[in-house]
Amino acid sequence: MTSTTKDANYEIPVDGTVMACLDVSQYNRSVVDYAAWASRRLTAELQCLHVLDDKTRRSAGVDFSGSIGMDAQSHLLDELAELDARQARIEMQQGRAMLAEACARAEAAGAHRPVSLQRQGPLPRALTELEDGVRLFVLGKRGESADINRDHLGANLERVVRSVHRPILVSPRAYRDVQRFAIAFDGSATTRKCVEMVCMSPLLAGLSCHLVTAGSPPDGQAGIDWAVERLQAAGFDPQTHVESGDADRVIADRVEQLDIDLLIMGAYGHSRIRRMIVGSTTTTLLRNCRIPILLLR
């Protein structure tokens, strides 16, 4: 079980593992690299997870004879089960090889005791089942089934973000060392929670900190002052950037301009209704930014 610190109604995990969620996609390497980085900074154990998923892809051989003989149902069941078993064994072996490679890579990157783990999917459910012992999930921006050519999020990512209650680090395709990070801040409870987390976690201690605000936050300068105060108390030297315009545009521009290496933001809007709307700031930024994004519930 993860113990949590209760501070002004925020629940922030302070122990547990860093879990790298891997599949057979091009994002694996950077996922492992970022997970190793986080595990190093948090001195947390690193778990490499492979979720076996998507049974629907399996299908029986061609049989359009349309005839059913004696005990057709039980024969068909045996046949399908055998087929599934064969494919599952292959996937399991592929996954194991991939995990071994990932663990070796993580170890070389200085991760804290990497362990590998395999679970049955679907991915969102596997993650919610595991999240109790987890401090941070690291996921690739796109999964193996997603089309790389388009700016399309991995089909699973959005569902994972909605169902998991732990911080999620969404990694881009390439890893680069984190020197500067930015917090997307609008004074809301979610983004205040982001600030709290940054203050309490050793993850980002000592790095260059930026606070980016689009438009004017509901509680004006007071919210920003609060954040600056908190961050300074935690030993950061935050630089604030307030600019009018669309949140996604402003944040994306600033991230590029300031050469930010990691963006921290709340996962999806604050209300249920807003969460339903696809195309929120979070989704847009997830789609367009080329840097890792740390999402906080």
Next chain:
Amino acid sequence: MLLLHRIRRDWFSSLRGDALSGLVVALALIPEAIAFSLIAGVDPKVGLYASFCIAVVIAFAGGRPGMISAATGAMALLMITLVRDHGLQYLLAATVLTGLLQIVAGYLRLADLMRFVSRSVVTGFVNALAILIFLAQLPELIDVPLAVYPMVVGGLLIIYGLPRLTRVVPSPLIAIVVLTGLSLVLGIDVPTVGDKGQLPDALPVFLLPDIPWNLETLMIILPVSVTLMTVGLLESFLTAQIVDELTDTPSDKHREAKGQGLANIVSGFFGGMAGCAMIGQSVINIKSGGRGRMSALLAGVFLLLMVVFLDDWVGRIPMAALVAVMIMVSIGTFSWQSIADLRVHPKTSSLVMLGTVVVTVATHDLAKGVLTGVLLSALGFARKVGQVLVVDRFLDEDGARRTYTVTGQVFFASADRFLSEFDFREVVETVRIDVTRAHFWDLSAVGALDRVILKFRREGVEVEILGMDEASRTLVDRLGVADRPDAENLLGH
């Protein structure tokens, strides 16, 4: 996004497999829909329209992608009397009412009751269904021209022989085409589908059933509709279970119930009879690679297109060909393994299975058969659990006090045995009955204990009861065993 994801998964994840299997299923549905219409005593078009409406509506509203629903034999058998006594219009009204009842059943979550339907009852259901489908073919085999018999045999040979050569074409279709061709070329005079009634020549249209909308009508159709609802849901839930197992994916049974209801309402208004999920067809669908909702939709659409545009040809299909196909369906539905299992399975399980079959075949009503099976398995279970009762005796050294330790389940089925465990003729000063590790499930159990106490008292024996609170908790806190720390001791005897 979640909805979009679900739509993509249910409809488009196996498009190619669904399209091909939809075609295979449509070809297999045509003879079945015609055959089941004839069982019910209506024109073939009633069953064909029903199969189209139900397959298409279920594709959207059902809770089990990959399952095929249409006009079925189990339902057709329940309509015979209504059609004979009151005519088609009453059947259409009964179909609509069946649908309404099924939607109510969906909201009442009746599917949860399926947990009382044991494996043996399911096997009995499937076997009874197969036997009924086979028996329904007998009228086409009795008192017919001699040429029918070789045609049926030939049809079966093609159906079972062709897949050994190639599995690319549906063998039942080839059997139908060959037999139709032969009968036309050789001019064999055998009954054809066209002789049996009207075939569809147009797309179905919306029509209100032409009946007096009054209480009297309701009283005529309600009993039929209630039975239809029960059997339709039973077969649909069972088929959904089978498809769940075959594809290793879950289904939403409550949504399925509402979907079946909507499908029957639509069917009734478009001139179709009531239907439900089909075990045989669903197995064929899965076997042919169908997994998504698209296969049911395409099966319905293909079926209607073929029937409407080929109605001249469909009319010339000899009944012998349909009989061959239906014999295949009944052979494929029957669980042959269950016959071999009779020797190895527990006698009570076999009794449940056979009871279900016998009652269903005798009444032609699967609901009655399943009810019999459920009651038999409940009785068998009560009898078995009633044996989980042990009474240990212990006599004090001075012979003045006798202790009985009761462990196990005391309820109506074991109350008599409980009573017989006590020796009332023994002369002791006190009797101590320790029931801490017993369960008193009902009033029969409490009554039995009362009688034991009374009997001992009459013999002048002092009676002491230990642990009554624990023992009777099951009686007070309905069915609360799991929270008892010693629960495993109670059952682990």
